[in-house]
Amino acid sequence: MTDTLKPTDVEILDASDQVPADSIAKKKLGIGFWLAISWLVFIVGLAVFAPVLPLKDPDQNFIQTEEKENAITGRVTESPIQPPYAPSGDHLFGTDSDARDVLSRTIYGARVSLVVGFAAIAFGMLIGGSLGMIAGFFGGTFDKVVSFLFLVLLSFPALVLAILITTLAERSLFTISLTLGILAVAPVGRLARAATLVFAEREFVAASRTLGAKPSRILRREILPNVMIPMSALALLGMGVSIVAEGALAFLGLSVEKGSTWGKLIRTAVNSTSDLENAPWMAFTPIGALFLTVMALNFAGDRLRDYFDVKELSI
Amino acid sequence: MSESPLLVVEDYHVGFRTETGLAKAVDGVSFTLNRGQTLGIVGESGSGKSVLNRGFMGLVSSSRMIESGSVLFDGQQIVNQDRQDLWGKRIAMIFQDPMTSLNPVMKVGKQIFEPLRRHLNMDKGQARERAIELLTSVGIPSPAQRLSQYPHELSGGMRQRVMIAIALAAEPEMLVADEPTTALDVTVQKYILDLLRELQQEHGMAMTLITHDLGVARGRTDEVMVMYGGRKLEHAATETLFADMHHPYTEALLASTPSLAHPKHTRLFPIPGSPPDIVDPPPGCRFSPRCMYAQDRCTTDNPETTSLTDHEYACFYPVGSDAGAEALKHNQDAGQTATGLKIGRAKEGAH
Amino acid sequence: MAGSGKAHLRNADEVLLRVENLVKEFPAGGGKVVHAVSDVSFDVAEGETLGLVGESGCGKSTTAKAVIQLPPPTSGSVVFDGTDLTDLSAEELRQQRPQFQMIFQDPISSLNPRRRVRDIVSEGLEIWGGSGGGAFTEGRVDEIIEAVGLDPQEARKRRPHEYSGGQCQRISVARALVLDPKVIICDEPVSALDVSVQAQILNMLEDMKDRYGLTLLFISHDLSVVKNVSDRVAVMYLGKICEIGDGDEIFKNPVHPYTRILLSAVPDPANPFAGESETLDGELPSPINPPAGCRFHTRCAYAQDICRSEEPQTEQEGDGDHWVACHFPVRNDAPAAD
């Protein structure tokens, strides 16, 4: 052979390293996450649609009666039984000491508790998140002021602050949410600031600057989507905390004045030890709902954070 | 010293159980290593170089790991055995990033004393003396002062020297060097490689030198083994390999490396595609999807290892053979390989 | 230098980018200063690739960033196409940004993990295109994605983590190209990649350079890579330039003692200097307190008294494009006294 081909005479024409789509391992959130989400969807659905669901009126007193024979006269009379009534076909989770249906009170209580939890954390994310991101991104005096503000908020005893606001102001859904929201500002804000500091160092932010993006655009398009992930994870945990905090306020008699909340339900249920002993369903139904909800929030938050962490590192 | 080889690896496998199946990180590798010899192991990242070495050293600490096959160290079977008593004393290892193997909150001195006292039962005074000796032997200036410094106070090159000093403290018979200079500048790399060669000759130590730099492999080893997707594709005496390589992958690796010998703007020859999925490797020859010699047979049959004197390779159409030349011609005429890789005449200016 | 001086600069009208007396210092605490880049001057003609090579910490990245004013240099001028970037207001500078783009070393850190690849590539057009949008944008983005060797349809669906390291560098190049820049600064664009992929990216960069008429400032610590891609090469040591000029000439006939040591350490069998057994003595001096005179004198085998007191200026070596800052350049025929 006079003209043996050498490999260097040959060029490969499609010399790029295409990765086939299916070779990329898809991370899974796992069944636990979806169970948690199912519960949350379920409880939110119940709360939202409570008025149209075939539920008992949460404020109606379902006094039950029994026939009693008067020992002396021998006459049989209908006389009311002393509530609370144990769970039965009629009242799946029993009634409270005013003979009101525990299940429907818990579901209506969810409406307030969930709104408080959600509103509080939304406020925390909006205010704390923006302050933290701006402070972390621009640094300088604004950063110093904001960091100090967060520090003060964190150092101030949360309960004292809550008591202060709730005793001074009218205890409406709005003030309770706002109070808990203010408490959420500092933790969310500090997280947002720390995450912003990390991402601002990343080269895609430098690349965006070289393209001529203005700071506001970089914050919105490059930093925010990344900071949102740890923030959402924290928000889910924070919602759990806010729901529990509402319960704590309720114990001090400082929760919303009107309507039932999980906290208020638990408080009335455990007011007397005899109630707790004789009618545990009164306390344990709202406690169960609160426990499952907070646990689902925590679990979903954790999984979400892991999921996105791993995903980013798997590049 | 006995005449038998120090290390005999036979059909050695390391797998990791993963969600999608068994990842065959090392898939039936065999080689022998004699005392005083250096074996270079080259290949793209992910080809199994580190897992192979950590595997037979018993350093893979994963419950998902499964190993099988045979590894005789000085005549003793070590696969699936507890190998802890070999570490440091008989086989030592140095890594790419000394920071990960040095304890950041412990002074350098203490980290050197420890193996001395453990393996050689030295007392404090002896250990200190020997530590200074060791640091001097790896070319660290004012060694007595270094003993009281922390790793972060040293430069990358210094840290790697300290690692080498620790590794050699107990005069092991074998050293596994896993990309010891990849993170270092060329001038520091040269120093470390010179040092390793010197120390190796002094102690008559065997060494596996893992590197992805063919230049390093060529200048610093007695034999070279080329790995790809967990398999050994070619193995020969270093000079033989570079003078007369037989595996298309080896050739492709070399062709993709820019060289000082070529004038500016010399067109390079990349290897198309990416390394194989080790959970579900391609059928036939693992390199076939990226190989410009590939024929139909390569996509179905796995090429057995051909053993010539001092030269092994696993390919149906070896470089430099008539079969290889014909395969290449055939593919060029067809404009593509058996796996559909499009090929054509090289552009002007290619080397 | 090594040393300073501007003898090697060409006429202002022959070059696209001219960097003069560039200095970048960082505060190091305790009132100390890191002299990361000290009085560096170089120029790049249109369509040319200038390779910047040197060991880690010598100031390559700092130089690159100072050129694009992110952050701006402590002093010195960066004249791009007749405009001194250091004189511009923030908004004027922003208006100039599309002209000079940068590609970074870390393929992963360079891309926003939360955005789809096509959005990443079209970002530049979205910033500048305003309401334009439409077909021009669509077509341009797809064309560029295809030009760098990726599939535009896939890019709509996927995020960066679904691509390999080499592909991520292609995406970075596409993002930089979309605004039709004149200069691209590549800071170790292939250092994180395997050789096989490195070759893909280097070839692609050369193709893009031809196709889009680019001028490159190419930074790497790998001498073989720099030799391959560069027309001219500048060798840096401790914040200064030692030797600069035509790439083939410098690699064939290096005369600065540092360049020679650097070159002799390259483990390339074809390296004509591999035989030279010189090694670098001692450690790299701290940039906080760099040596006086020639910054290389503490490790140089040829150093004399003058090297310790007087900084060498760049002078022409021979009569071609070859400039060196050394009091005793090492010529093969006439080695300097020792």
Ligand SMILES: Nc1ncnc2c1ncn2[C@@H]1O[C@H](COP(=O)(O)OP(=O)(O)O)[C@@H](O)[C@H]1O
């Ligand atoms: N602990 C582990 N679990 C699962 N897979 C692993 C593990 N360690 C390594 N691998 C896989 O084994 C293969 C070989 O890796 P390695 O030996 O580190 O390659 P290299 O040749 O770059 O040293 C890679 O695909 C890697 O992903």
Ligand SMILES: Nc1ncnc2c1ncn2[C@@H]1O[C@H](COP(=O)(O)OP(=O)(O)O)[C@@H](O)[C@H]1O
């Ligand atoms: N932001 C900074 N603050 C302080 N020192 C820095 C900073 N950036 C770089 N340096 C220092 O400047 C010198 C040059 O760094 P760099 O330009 O990154 O080098 P190269 O890119 O050549 O490796 C190094 O000594 C480095 O430590």
Ligand code: SF4
């Ligand atoms: S000879 Fe002098 S001027 Fe030249 S590099 Fe050495 S020290 Fe610097």
Ligand SMILES: [Mg+2]
């Ligand atoms: Mg490895």
Ligand SMILES: [Mg+2]
């Ligand atoms: Mg750098």
